[in-house]
Amino acid sequence: MTNPISDIEESDTILVTGSNTTEGHPVISSYIKRAVEFGEAKLIVIDPRKIPLTRFATLWLRQNLGTDVAWVNGMMHVIIKENLYDKTYVETRTEGFEELKETVQRYTPEYVSKITGIPPDDLVKAARMYAEADSASIFYCMGITQHTTGTDNVKSLANLAMLCGNIGIPGGGVNPLRGQNNVQGACDLGGLPNVFTGYQPVGDPAVRERMAGAWGVSSLPESTGLTLTEMVNKAGGSIKALYIIGENPLVSDPDLNHAERAFANLDFLVVQDIFLTETARIADVVLPSTSYAEKSGTFTNTERKVQMVRKAINPPGQAREDWEILCDLSSRMGYPMEYRDCKMIMEEIASVTPSYGGINYTRLEKEGLHWPCPTVEHPGTPRLHVDKIVRGLGMFHAIEYHPPSEIPDKEYPLYLTTGRVLYHFHTGTMTMQSDGLNDLAPECFVEISLQDAQDYNVDDGDLLKVSSRRGEIRAKARISDQAVRGTIFIPFHFAKAAANKLTNAALDPIAKIPEYKVCAIRIEKLWVQGEDR
Amino acid sequence: MDSKDKIIINGSKFSFRPGETILQVAERNGIEVPTLCYIKGSMPTGACRMCMVEVKGARNLLPSCATPAVQNMVVETESERVIKSRWINIELLISSGHHNCLTCEANGDCRLQELAYRYQVETIRFPESPAIYPIETSNALIIRDFSRCILCGRCIQACNEVQVNNAISYGYRGTASKIVAVGDLPLDESDCVFCGECVQACPVGALIEKPSRFKGRPWEVKKVQTTCPYCGVGCQIDLHVKDNEVIRVTGTEDATPNLASTCIKGRFGYDFINHSERLTSPLIKENGKFKEVPWDEALSFVADRLGDIKSKHGPDSIGVFCSAKITNEENYLAQKFARAAIGTNNVDHCARL
Ligand code: SF4
Numbered sequence: 001m002t003n004p005i006s007d008i009e010e011s012d013t014i015l016v017t018g019s020n021t022t023e024g025h026p027v028i029s030s031y032i033k034r035a036v037e038f039g040e041a042k043l044i045v046i047d048p049r050k051i052p053l054t055r056f057a058t059l060w061l062r063q064n065l066g067t068d069v070a071w072v073n074g075m076m077h078v079i080i081k082e083n084l085y086d087k088t089y090v091e092t093r094t095e096g097f098e099e100l101k102e103t104v105q106r107y108t109p110e111y112v113s114k115i116t117g118i119p120p121d122d123l124v125k126a127a128r129m130y131a132e133a134d135s136a137s138i139f140y141c142m143g144i145t146q147h148t149t150g151t152d153n154v155k156s157l158a159n160l161a162m163l164c165g166n167i168g169i170p171g172g173g174v175n176p177l178r179g180q181n182n183v184q185g186a187c188d189l190g191g192l193p194n195v196f197t198g199y200q201p202v203g204d205p206a207v208r209e210r211m212a213g214a215w216g217v218s219s220l221p222e223s224t225g226l227t228l229t230e231m232v233n234k235a236g237g238s239i240k241a242l243y244i245i246g247e248n249p250l251v252s253d254p255d256l257n258h259a260e261r262a263f264a265n266l267d268f269l270v271v272q273d274i275f276l277t278e279t280a281r282i283a284d285v286v287l288p289s290t291s292y293a294e295k296s297g298t299f300t301n302t303e304r305k306v307q308m309v310r311k312a313i314n315p316p317g318q319a320r321e322d323w324e325i326l327c328d329l330s331s332r333m334g335y336p337m338e339y340r341d342c343k344m345i346m347e348e349i350a351s352v353t354p355s356y357g358g359i360n361y362t363r364l365e366k367e368g369l370h371w372p373c374p375t376v377e378h379p380g381t382p383r384l385h386v387d388k389i390v391r392g393l394g395m396f397h398a399i400e401y402h403p404p405s406e407i408p409d410k411e412y413p414l415y416l417t418t419g420r421v422l423y424h425f426h427t428g429t430m431t432m433q434s435d436g437l438n439d440l441a442p443e444c445f446v447e448i449s450l451q452d453a454q455d456y457n458v459d460d461g462d463l464l465k466v467s468s469r470r471g472e473i474r475a476k477a478r479i480s481d482q483a484v485r486g487t488i489f490i491p492f493h494f495a496k497a498a499a500n501k502l503t504n505a506a507l508d509p510i511a512k513i514p515e516y517k518v519c520a521i522r523i524e525k526l527w528v529q530g531e532d533r
Numbered sequence: 534m535d536s537k538d539k540i541i542i543n544g545s546k547f548s549f550r551p552g553e554t555i556l557q558v559a560e561r562n563g564i565e566v567p568t569l570c571y572i573k574g575s576m577p578t579g580a581c582r583m584c585m586v587e588v589k590g591a592r593n594l595l596p597s598c599a600t601p602a603v604q605n606m607v608v609e610t611e612s613e614r615v616i617k618s619r620w621i622n623i624e625l626l627i628s629s630g631h632h633n634c635l636t637c638e639a640n641g642d643c644r645l646q647e648l649a650y651r652y653q654v655e656t657i658r659f660p661e662s663p664a665i666y667p668i669e670t671s672n673a674l675i676i677r678d679f680s681r682c683i684l685c686g687r688c689i690q691a692c693n694e695v696q697v698n699n700a701i702s703y704g705y706r707g708t709a710s711k712i713v714a715v716g717d718l719p720l721d722e723s724d725c726v727f728c729g730e731c732v733q734a735c736p737v738g739a740l741i742e743k744p745s746r747f748k749g750r751p752w753e754v755k756k757v758q759t760t761c762p763y764c765g766v767g768c769q770i771d772l773h774v775k776d777n778e779v780i781r782v783t784g785t786e787d788a789t790p791n792l793a794s795t796c797i798k799g800r801f802g803y804d805f806i807n808h809s810e811r812l813t814s815p816l817i818k819e820n821g822k823f824k825e826v827p828w829d830e831a832l833s834f835v836a837d838r839l840g841d842i843k844s845k846h847g848p849d850s851i852g853v854f855c856s857a858k859i860t861n862e863e864n865y866l867a868q869k870f871a872r873a874a875i876g877t878n879n880v881d882h883c884a885r886l
């Protein structure tokens with residue numbers, strides 16, 4: 001997030017898109033709801049599903065799946081045409097405006113309406129509501145990023161925010177909501193194939209030399225590595241062995257049937273986890289690690305705030321903390337890693353990572369710190385880009401709309417989109433051990449609109465077979481007014497009816513994110529509710 | 534602060550900001566005025582009448598949570614009249630329900646109990662009212678014991694003004710008053726999303742986390758503040774630990790970003806920690822079956838196999854998945870392991886998934 005969570009209640013207009021906030025990020029959704037109910041804020045929700053947050057929305061636009069670039073361009077078209085943009089900001093702090101202007105010229109509300117299904121008047125209203133606010137913030141989640149056009153979608157939202165001067169001000173910003181507790185940290189600490197910690201590129205010889213010096217090795221690999229999805233695709237080919245820590249790709253990956261076959265071709269698979277997950281089951285070696293309650297360290301949240309994790313209990317049996325296992329293994333492989341504790345690891349992180357340079361446990365014991373925090377005197381940076389955009393001038397990217405990579409046809413006539421429910425987390429490794437949570441969300445379901453249910457003669461609770469070009473699953477129908485005609489929603493948490501057997505592994509060319517949010521499917525009714533199987 | 538604005542509380546002069554209530558000025562200056570219904574940051578409701586104070590010149594006692602400080606106001610927070618009023622108030626509250634502390638979960642962490650002790654309310658002169666509503670235990674997470682409810686309304690404010698879930702409100706009238714979900718349905722059939730904000734707000738034992746019941750007394754647990762392991766909000770939570778077991782989780786008071794709020798996952802999703810299916814030993818697969826082995830054997834085996842593959846196919850034939858669930862320190866070591874120990878940039882995690 002460019003702005004801290006506490007900024008939410010200072011926004012005049014809040015635009016939420018591609019985030020089912022009340023279920024995915026409940027505590028942030030409370031900030032948003034408070035801003036609307038008890039403050040003056042207006043809320044625009046742009047989402048194909050009638051998510052609970054729409055109850056609080058001043059305006060709810062329902063776009064067709066995968067058409068986000070089109071409506072953002074449409075809003076910018078209106079804002080430029082009606083002269084509602086922040087001219088000073090655009091002139092002094094950005095570049096590339098003319099190209100943007102030219103591209104969005106064609107995106108009239110009528111043209112956009114044909115693509116997105118959003119009525120032209122509503123688009124104009126949303127554009128005005130966003131542009132006329134003193135400070136307007138944007139929140140988005142996987143509904144924006146999990147598309148073949150994910151990078152374009154994100155850049156488009158940044159265009160919109162810059163156009164209206166909403167970057168670097170309280171209550172403004174472009175704020176991605178990170179799904180998992182430490183996605184932010186995993187990226188910050190170099191858990192990516194192209195960068196070391198703090199996003200220092202592996203391709204930069206000076207950076208490599210510095211890291212090699214700090215790590216006491218003569219050289220470090222210079223070519224960008226493979227992404228997770230690429231490694232899965234090449235498993236058994238050029239990838240012979242995988243070492244997997246705390247992840248369960250056999251439920252979370254797209255096109256699971258393919259992933260399962262690929263994993264079977266590996267020469268060697270190691271899984272380090274707290275449960276015998278679906279992925280651990282097919283491993284050659286499984287190493288027991290500790291849960292968050294049994295370890296010390298830090299997590300970095302979605303607002304870039306580094307916060308302490310404190311050990312509360314001892315781990316079960318022989319389980320060991322992940323960092324201890326890694327140190328032990330690395331030493332056995334001829335590269336000794338020796339640390340007394342996590343505090344010492346953080347000291348090393350600070351010494352090789354400019355944006356974490358001023359972060360240490362003594363400070364964190366008192367209060368979390370937002371990076372960039374380059375020195376121990378630096379107070380941290382809750383709000384980014386305040387005096388100027390970090391890269392200098394903010395760059396507008398003129399972007400055209402492209403349709404999703406798979407759209408419904410005769411054979412697979414319905415759209416499928418996937419997502420989360422409130423009661424479970426990711427692949428359920430943790431939440432599905434809780435009876436209370438399972439009671440509230442015991443199994444997978446197929447959310448279907450009333451119209452589609454009528455067309456297919458489906459009742460609530462009927463067992464459906466859902467198939468795509470890649471696989472099929474079975475789950476019960478749930479008729480809901482959250483769904484829109486022609487689009488089915490399935491949560492991806494459940495291994496027994498893994499929605500990712502259906503999803504499309506087509507990737508965004510830059511971010512390499514699979515298109516979880518759109519694919520084509522068909523449904524068939526198998527059993528009627530209550531019938532004996 | 535404008536030094537001209539002064540108020541006198543218990544004989545001492547204090548300055549105040551315009552709009553500040555007597556309670557806020559008192560609290561800021563370390564004078565504790567007892568409250569039951571007051572929630573910092575929410576609109577005062579004046580429901581519990583516990584914070585009544587005596588203001589010179591006023592005929593009646595005034596609720597300090599709702600009375601703004603005024604220039605030269607003279608306030609007594611523990612005068613004889615005030616104490617008498619609190620005394621009766623506490624007596625009435627205790628007799629209004631079934632306040633048997635023996636097995637109440639709130640014992641030791643109950644505002645009503647604290648106040649009865651502080652004001653030495655030993656005998657109750659009023660008869661105990663019979664419970665009209667049975668205890669609700671139908672869902673797996675929250676127990677609602679209406680016989681212990683003092684109708685302070687904190688839960689309603691927590692639900693409607695803090696979480697804005699709008700699931701509960703006051704229902705019925707007079708002695709039949711009850712906190713109800715829409716249509717007076719049980720919570721699991723209502724709009725309730727089980728965030729548990731109301732449970733944490735309840736000053737007595739009327740709302741209880743069911744999984745924590747009979748697991749331990751407040752004074753037996755050690756509280757450890759940590760960061761929620763679920764979504765990216767990073768809520769600060771307190772793990773309540775007894776005998777090496779997490780028996781309850783609450784939101785950390787006054788800590789950002791969540792200011793004591795949590796969602797259902799953060800508060801109730803901790804069963805997995807002590808689950809019987811947790812992995813407790815390294816496993817090596819032999820002939821399709823896992824065998825428990827000591828660490829030494831497991832790690833030597835992994836080191837040998839990875840070493841072999843590296844020398845045969847090169848470092849780029851190995852990939853490491855680090856994780857959005859492990860700590861920063863562990864992610865750092867995982868990529869260091871991939872890059873420096875193995876020699877590959879094939880390191881990634883499921884950020885995109
Ligand atoms: S658990 Fe949450 S949603 Fe349910 S009544 Fe309590 S505060 Fe409201």
Ligand code: SF4
Pocket residue numbers: 681682683684685686687688689712731734735736737739740
């Ligand atoms: S349930 Fe608790 S918080 Fe709610 S009104 Fe009763 S005593 Fe107060």
Ligand code: SF4
Pocket residue numbers: 025026027028761762763764765766767768791794795796797798799800
């Ligand atoms: S308590 Fe809920 S909202 Fe807070 S970090 Fe945990 S999962 Fe996210």
